[in-house]
Amino acid sequence: MQRAIGLVWPNSSHRLCIWHIEQNIVRNLHDDGVKADFRYFLYDCCSIEEIERKWLEFLDKHNVTDKESWLYQMYERREIWCAAYHADKCYLGLRSNQRSESLNSRLQVNLDRKMTLFELVEHFDHCLSRLRSNEANLDFEASNSLPCLEPDASIIEKEAAKSFTPRIFATVQFSIKAAKKCFAREILDDYDAIKYIVGREDKGDREYHVECEICVDEGNLKGISCSCLKLQSLGTPCSHIFFVLGYRKERELPGCCVLKRWTRGAKSAFPPIRKSTMYDYSDSLQRYHELRNISHTASFVASRSPEAYERLKRVLHEEAAMILPNGGENGDKRYAPVLPQCMDVDSAESRNVLDPMHVPGRGAPKKKLKSVSNKKRSKVKCTLCKGEGHNRRTCSMREEVVKSNVHQS
Numbered sequence: 264m265q266r267a268i269g270l271v272w273p274n275s276s277h278r279l280c281i282w283h284i285e286q287n288i289v290r291n292l293h294d295d296g297v298k299a300d301f302r303y304f305l306y307d308c309c310s311i312e313e314i315e316r317k318w319l320e321f322l323d324k325h326n327v328t329d330k331e332s333w334l335y336q337m338y339e340r341r342e343i344w345c346a347a348y349h350a351d352k353c354y355l356g357l358r359s360n361q362r363s364e365s366l367n368s369r370l371q372v373n374l375d376r377k378m379t380l381f382e383l384v385e386h387f388d389h390c391l392s393r394l395r396s397n398e399a400n401l402d403f404e405a406s407n408s409l410p411c412l413e414p415d416a417s418i419i420e421k422e423a424a425k426s427f428t429p430r431i432f433a434t435v436q437f438s439i440k441a442a443k444k445c446f447a448r449e450i451l452d453d454y455d456a457i458k459y460i461v462g463r464e465d466k467g468d469r470e471y472h473v474e475c476e477i478c479v480d481e482g483n484l485k486g487i488s489c490s491c492l493k494l495q496s497l498g499t500p501c502s503h504i505f506f507v508l509g510y511r512k513e514r515e516l517p518g519c520c521v522l523k524r525w526t527r528g529a530k531s532a533f534p535p536i537r538k539s540t541m542y543d544y545s546d547s548l549q550r551y552h553e554l555r556n557i558s559h560t561a562s563f564v565a566s567r568s569p570e571a572y573e574r575l576k577r578v579l580h581e582e583a584a585m586i587l588p589n590g591g592e593n594g595d596k597r598y599a600p601v602l603p604q605c606m607d608v609d610s611a612e613s614r615n616v617l618d619p620m621h622v623p624g625r626g627a628p629k630k631k632l633k634s635v636s637n638k639k640r641s642k643v644k645c646t647l648c649k650g651e652g653h654n655r656r657t658c659s660m661r662e663e664v665v666k667s668n669v670h671q672s
Contacts, residue, residue: 276352279344281305282359291333297325304345308491314347350492405429405527418514419505426516431525434499441502447510455479461503471503486519498522
């Protein structure tokens with residue numbers, strides 16, 4: 264899969280699923296200390312130089328020298344799963360493929376290989392109806408409600424509550440509260456940029472560099488970025504950015520901190536009502552309904568007069584004798600039924616869409632069970648006299664039966 268993605272989308276970023284890595288951790292590592300140290304590379308983001316140094320310390324600490332071991336193989340492939348190598352890439356919070364797997368499992372429910380093409384499309388549309396309903400409920404909630412804030416909420420938090428959707432604002436609000444743990448270590452002022460070196464109480468000596476771009480003419484904040492790269496990967500500002508914004512007493516979020524797709528107006532470009540057109544009547548069927556109603560009335564009126572009858576009959580014969588578009592020499596006329604859900608029902612391409620060919624499944628064909636009534640019952644055979652129709656207990660050649668017959672005689 265990785266090789267195919269690289270060929271089709273050469274500029275895309277490929278990352279291993281974190282859920283499958285966790286399963287391999289449980290399967291291949293049995294020491295809790297090794298598991299904890301390994302999960303640091305899986306979740307923690309830091310610079311490339313720091314992660315390489317910690318990898319060497321990890322290999323030396325746990326004596327990982329076997330190149331065939333799972334740990335060493337994961338070390339060689341660290342660039343496609345370590346969090347530090349993907350800190351600047353936009354994954355929007357996705358770390359596993361469970362979302363696509365859940366959609367696949369949803370589509371596979373009640374899926375039968377004997378379905379026709381139309382039944383398959385209908386089943387697909389039915390499975391997506393629940394997702395569309397949930398999306399509509401979330402859209403209604405986002406456009407008609409505001410999250411409850413504390414009385415001492417900052418202006419930045421109030422602006423974020425109005426801009427972001429409720430789900431995204433919960434993540435943003437967590438970063439706003441975490442900004443209370445940040446403090447400024449150093450401030451480097453330049454002509455058109457100011458760099459803040461920020462620390463956190465729960466992160467030890469780690470430093471984060473927040474750079475602010477200043478508009479020289481107006482003195483306003485033009486852009487802001489942080490070395491943790493959370494804004495680039497998740498699309499939401501980090502706690503260090505919120506700390507700097509509060510430190511500068513900014514009254515609104517910069518445009519670079521508000522990603523369009525996370526806002527309440529993200530769907531303003533789409534029509535307000537979105538639904539599937541699968542069950543909409545085609546233009547041909549609507550024309551057919553209208554002509555049928557008119558023809559009923561015209562036929563009833565024309566049947567009362569021989570002249571009107573001949574006139575209507577002549578007109579109908581002339582129309583029926585015309586060559587249909589894309590139909591050849593009247594060889595492709597279709598009198599019924601009219602397809603109700605085909606948008607281009609009169610086109611030649613729509614007539615070539617057929618059900619897929621039947622492909623036999625793998626393995627040996629299933630054997631049909633024979634009914635019990637068709638089976639021939641084997642005859643009972645005696646083991647004493649080798650005769651048929653009786654067994655040893657009822658055989659007349661038994662010694663007890665012969666003695667009793669002699670005694671009676």
